[in-house]
Amino acid sequence: MTQADSLHYLSGFGNELASEAVPGTLPQGRNSPQRVARGLYAELLSGTAFTAARAENRRSWLYRRRPSVLCGAYEPLAQPALKTGARDGVAAPPNPLRWNPIAIPQAPLDFVEGLRTIVVNGDADAQTGVAAHLYLANKSMTDTAFVNADGEMLIVPQQGRLTITTELGRLAVDPGEIALLPRGMAFSVAVDGPSRGYVCENYGAHFRLPELGPIGSNGLANARDFLAPTAAFDDGSRPCRMVRKVGGALWVAQAEASPFDVVAWHGNLVPCKYDTARFMTIGSISFDHPDPSIFTVLTSPSDTPGTANCDFVIFPPRWLVAEDTFRPPWYHRNVMSEFMGLVHGQYDAKPEGFRPGGMSLHNSMVPHGPDAEAFEKASGGTLAPHKLDDTLAFMFESRWRFHPTEFALSCGALDSAYADCWRGLKDNFT
Ligand code: FE2
Numbered sequence: 001m002t003q004a005d006s007l008h009y010l011s012g013f014g015n016e017l018a019s020e021a022v023p024g025t026l027p028q029g030r031n032s033p034q035r036v037a038r039g040l041y042a043e044l045l046s047g048t049a050f051t052a053a054r055a056e057n058r059r060s061w062l063y064r065r066r067p068s069v070l071c072g073a074y075e076p077l078a079q080p081a082l083k084t085g086a087r088d089g090v091a092a093p094p095n096p097l098r099w100n101p102i103a104i105p106q107a108p109l110d111f112v113e114g115l116r117t118i119v120v121n122g123d124a125d126a127q128t129g130v131a132a133h134l135y136l137a138n139k140s141m142t143d144t145a146f147v148n149a150d151g152e153m154l155i156v157p158q159q160g161r162l163t164i165t166t167e168l169g170r171l172a173v174d175p176g177e178i179a180l181l182p183r184g185m186a187f188s189v190a191v192d193g194p195s196r197g198y199v200c201e202n203y204g205a206h207f208r209l210p211e212l213g214p215i216g217s218n219g220l221a222n223a224r225d226f227l228a229p230t231a232a233f234d235d236g237s238r239p240c241r242m243v244r245k246v247g248g249a250l251w252v253a254q255a256e257a258s259p260f261d262v263v264a265w266h267g268n269l270v271p272c273k274y275d276t277a278r279f280m281t282i283g284s285i286s287f288d289h290p291d292p293s294i295f296t297v298l299t300s301p302s303d304t305p306g307t308a309n310c311d312f313v314i315f316p317p318r319w320l321v322a323e324d325t326f327r328p329p330w331y332h333r334n335v336m337s338e339f340m341g342l343v344h345g346q347y348d349a350k351p352e353g354f355r356p357g358g359m360s361l362h363n364s365m366v367p368h369g370p371d372a373e374a375f376e377k378a379s380g381g382t383l384a385p386h387k388l389d390d391t392l393a394f395m396f397e398s399r400w401r402f403h404p405t406e407f408a409l410s411c412g413a414l415d416s417a418y419a420d421c422w423r424g425l426k427d428n429f430t
Pocket of ligand 1: 332338362368
């Protein structure tokens with residue numbers, strides 16, 4: 001049994017959770033007693049303004065061996081491939097863009113060193129927008145912790161298990177699962193070999209479950225399937241390198257002790273993981289298919305109702321049964337901008353060319369849709385019930401146009417022949 005297999009989790013999304021690694025260390029009936037049991041310090045981590053509406057308010061109380069303020073002076077740390085906000089993007093033509101998978105380098109890289117920003121929008125200082133990064137890692141973060149003050153991080157592993165140590169405990173996250181790590185909470189990532197995946201760094205309002213409207217009280221991602229860690233703490237005897245992201249820049253400092261010294265905690269600002277196989281997929285059982293918003297796992301709202309800063313959407317295995325219906329996505333131009341990735345299998349609108357580990361970008365008002373082969377097959381095929389199986393694609397969809405980074409355009413993975421996939425679409429008018 002590996003260490004990851006022995007981890008225990010708490011269930012729920014946005015609810016009040018509590019955990020103590022040493023019985024009796026979690027204060028009862030108050031948050032900040034004059035003296036915390038066993039000499040621990042009380043520390044509050046807030047994820048929303050104190051006065052945010054009750055339904056959105058997020059904070060957790062941490063009871064730890066030493067408060068996080070104990071850290072040396074920070075100095076700049078270069079990580080030129082990590083970019084932040086629209087200002088770090090470069091001009092790109094309004095074409096659909098697609099990238100082949102980028103190989104994991106041989107040179108040793110940990111999760112933070114291996115972040116490669118592909119597209120950016122918004123502004124971290126203004127707490128709006130997102131970035132989509134790839135991580136290409138082959139070594140664990142040893143005695144190193146990362147704190148991202150710019151945004152929460154939604155991690156979508158594509159290859160390799162991640163064991164993520166956070167201040168609140170440990171998560172083991174396999175491809176097919178996702179992890180959501182709160183803004184400002186220290187974490188460290190261990191890998192079990194060459195590892196690749198996607199990250200949505202969300203500078204805006206925290207991700208939450210979408211409203212379900214007429215769907216009712218169940219369905220899509222169910223709250224109970226989100227798993228938070230249980231409290232666990234280091235022995236505190238080893239110094240730790242603290243890497244902090246603030247306003248797009250990385251800073252590094254030496255701390256006397258590990259930030260993973262939280263013995264007990266309670267609250268609703270927690271790291272969590274979710275297995276996408278638990279997503280209850282809804283689709284048409286008559287004709288036409290619904291808008292892909294029906295596949296929303298998590299949403300980060302903007303200040304315009306119904307218009308997300310970012311939606312995290314998945315295209316999981318599902319049955320297609322609709323009658324007299326063109327079953328792949330329609331040809332479309334959307335006001336929202338779409339960044340896509342593929343964890344495994346094939347995506348039904350692009351059976352060739354869009355490969356696991358690859359990416360695509362269809363920005364606001366850029367036309368796109370099924371390739372010529374998918375169109376032919378879907379418009380001529382027999383409409384028997386059909387299972388799309390062994391597949392997991394996803395989308396980070398944003399109201400803000402994405403700007404590719406210089407790395408994304410020059411790394412050699414950009415598929416210059418992408419537009420050819422539509423070239424075979426003929427004028428069939430009679
Ligand atoms: Fe699209």
